Amino acid sequence: MITAPFDYEAPDSLEEVIRMLHENGEDAKALAGGHSLLPLMKLRFAAPTLLVDLRRVPGLHGIGQDGDVWRIGPMTRHADLQDIPELGVASRAAGLIADQQVRNRGTIGGSLAHGDPASDLPAVLLTLEGEVTARGMSGERTIAAADLFEDYLSTSLAHDEVITEVRLPAHDGWGFGYQKFTRRAEDWAMVGVCALVKKGADGSCEDVRIGLTHMGPTALRASAAEDALRGQGLDAGSIERAAGQAAEGTDPPGDLNATPDYKRHLARVLTRRALEEAAGS
16 A cells, blocks of 8 residues: 655754644654554555654663663664563563564554553553653653553643653562564564563562553553452462453454454463463563
């Protein structure tokens, strides 16, 4: 398919990007890696009349640690994330996104701003309880992961706001697991599960976080499973019982790959595997 006609700009300052987005309203879209937006444009599901490319804007790339927080530029590629194992589950998830060609172009900021519930990084941000900084004509603000994703392909970002930084708590001392099920390695996940486990001094589960991919219109936390495991042992039986509640409160979409019931089954199986991985690490 060929996209509808559009204009293209590549400003060299964030202020100019914001101005263009503001003046053109919903007809303008910011372009990061392009692996989400351009396919939608080719299918005519999106038809912006202006693309504002962020590639020349300084200060939007890079990864650094500030105390117990990782600070990541939104134009940082998935390939960069996968090469830093100290990032933990974020690095693991990034290394499983599509294929290497996609990871060489796709960006963390673009993925989060797109808000696709089938993509990997929204669930990771939610599980880590991270946050993003966004700047627009109204100024700069910080948005917690729980407040960022609002509905299918819809976030709380205003049309003229650009993510300028992603912050992920380091979670030293936590084990992690990441599991997803795909028909082919480069496909979107039918279901994905991100798990973090903090062991207590007695080996029990002091705290736990579980994020779900493609189990609703946005990335979700499996709060029922978290509540079932928190304070319990990390033996196979306790994990199995907690994982059995992973699909509670979810509304997964049916598609050509799987029915909603099958996705709920996958959520339970993958949550058990991710928790076992996290508890053993």
